[in-house]
Amino acid sequence: MKFLKDIFINLVAQSLLLMIQQLLLFPHYEAFLGTKDFGIFLTIFGIVNTISIGLGTSFTNLYQRNYNLALANNSYDSEYKKYFYKLIRYFIVCLIPIFLLFSTIYDDILVIILSIILTLIITLRIFLIVKYRVQKRFNIILIFNIILSFSYSLLVFFDNLDIKRVLLYIIIAEIISFFILLFMTKILIINYEKYTFFDKKMLNVLLISGFAGATMTYSDRLLITYLLSGSAVSIFYIATLPSKMLLVPFNMLSSVILSYLADTDVINKKLKKTMSYTMPILCIFIFLISYFVGILIIKLIYPSYLTDIKSIYLIVNISFSLTIFDFVIRSFLVKYFSLKIKAIIDVMALCLFIILSLFFFTIYKNLFSIAFAQLITLLLKVTIEYIIFIRLKEDGKN
Numbered sequence: 001m002k003f004l005k006d007i008f009i010n011l012v013a014q015s016l017l018l019m020i021q022q023l024l025l026f027p028h029y030e031a032f033l034g035t036k037d038f039g040i041f042l043t044i045f046g047i048v049n050t051i052s053i054g055l056g057t058s059f060t061n062l063y064q065r066n067y068n069l070a071l072a073n074n075s076y077d078s079e080y081k082k083y084f085y086k087l088i089r090y091f092i093v094c095l096i097p098i099f100l101l102f103s104t105i106y107d108d109i110l111v112i113i114l115s116i117i118l119t120l121i122i123t124l125r126i127f128l129i130v131k132y133r134v135q136k137r138f139n140i141i142l143i144f145n146i147i148l149s150f151s152y153s154l155l156v157f158f159d160n161l162d163i164k165r166v167l168l169y170i171i172i173a174e175i176i177s178f179f180i181l182l183f184m185t186k187i188l189i190i191n192y193e194k195y196t197f198f199d200k201k202m203l204n205v206l207l208i209s210g211f212a213g214a215t216m217t218y219s220d221r222l223l224i225t226y227l228l229s230g231s232a233v234s235i236f237y238i239a240t241l242p243s244k245m246l247l248v249p250f251n252m253l254s255s256v257i258l259s260y261l262a263d264t265d266v267i268n269k270k271l272k273k274t275m276s277y278t279m280p281i282l283c284i285f286i287f288l289i290s291y292f293v294g295i296l297i298i299k300l301i302y303p304s305y306l307t308d309i310k311s312i313y314l315i316v317n318i319s320f321s322l323t324i325f326d327f328v329i330r331s332f333l334v335k336y337f338s339l340k341i342k343a344i345i346d347v348m349a350l351c352l353f354i355i356l357s358l359f360f361f362t363i364y365k366n367l368f369s370i371a372f373a374q375l376i377t378l379l380l381k382v383t384i385e386y387i388i389f390i391r392l393k394e395d396g397k398n
Contacts, residue, residue: 009141020149025155029166039232047115049214050217051123054213059127066198078190081190148174212343224370239309243323312367330342349378
């Protein structure tokens with residue numbers, strides 16, 4: 001019962017920010033920026049999320065994977081602080097490639113600096129919240145996300161916007177919430193201990209897997225920007241909006257599952273059997289909700305784009321229902337399966353998506369190329385992950 005309660009609390013917590021961003025804030029930005037600049041903003045924000053999720057989630061997953069060891073050694077607070085400072089150092093090391101990546105999208109130095117600052121803050125926020133995940137204190141996560149969502153909701157009152165102002169205002173909202181999170185976690189007053197369970201090799205594997213997975217989620221925007229235009233990014237984003245609104249809560253569901261698996265070594269037989277049967281059904285259910293409710297949402301928020309999205313709407317909804325399957329299953333693979341093989345699967349999926357996108361673009365030369373490549377890639381990836389999952393070693397208990 002507590003597991004279901006925690007899932008519900010976490011879904012509510014993550015849905016708050018998502019709804020503020022997607023249903024309130026982003027339509028506000030689209031009205032001021034226009035289709036082209038809104039598409040550029042979405043691409044920049046996609047890169048911010050790719051880096052922050054790839055880096056922050058890798059450290060989060062490593063901490064959760066080793067939490068049972070730190071707990072047995074009574075060093076989980078010390079580990080938490082060490083991971084935090086190591087995360088900052090890793091970000092600093094990556095500054096030059098991050099700068100170059102943003103500069104390929106927009107050549108304004110101020111926009112690039114603001115994008116990097118926003119990326120750092122979100123990366124640290126993603127990691128800091130793990131303290132409450134491993135402790136299963138999801139009510140605290142809900143309180144923090146209410147604060148964060150409220151900060152974001154205030155941004156709708158700012159107008160006369162350009163990309164610089166949009167990024168600056170988002171940074172202000174994030175900084176306010178970030179300092180509140182620093183105070184809540186008390187990370188700055190935690191004492192160090194010499195011994196650590198930090199595994200650099202394991203982190204490197206998680207980074208490869210994490211960046212491949214995050215890039216897979218947002219690479220469509222990059223490819224569309226390079227192959228087509230910023231306006232095409234806006235169209236693709238709006239077509240995928242209903243599905244992506246469901247992705248974040250299910251990504252957080254994955255985090256809840258991993259939190260409950262943090263102090264175990266082998267998957268429970270009953271849980272494995274339940275997940276094997278329910279996940280395919282859940283994906284079908286999510287697809288139906290996303291497809292039919294999504295049309296109503298788009299009609300309400302972006303009615304002028306309805307004609308533009310028709311050719312890809314069905315395909316992207318199927319694709320993102322498969323992405324939800326991937327998000328949930330990966331919790332078990334991160335905990336119980338070889339991280340190296342998982343990283344190889346993630347990287348191969350990303351490479352396949354890019355290759356197929358370029359190939360289909362030579363044939364169709366439109367958004368259908370990206371959507372179709374995404375569908376084929378996810379179908380293959382999820383099939384492989386599902387086969388691996390049903391073959392995981394069990395503890396034999398019902």
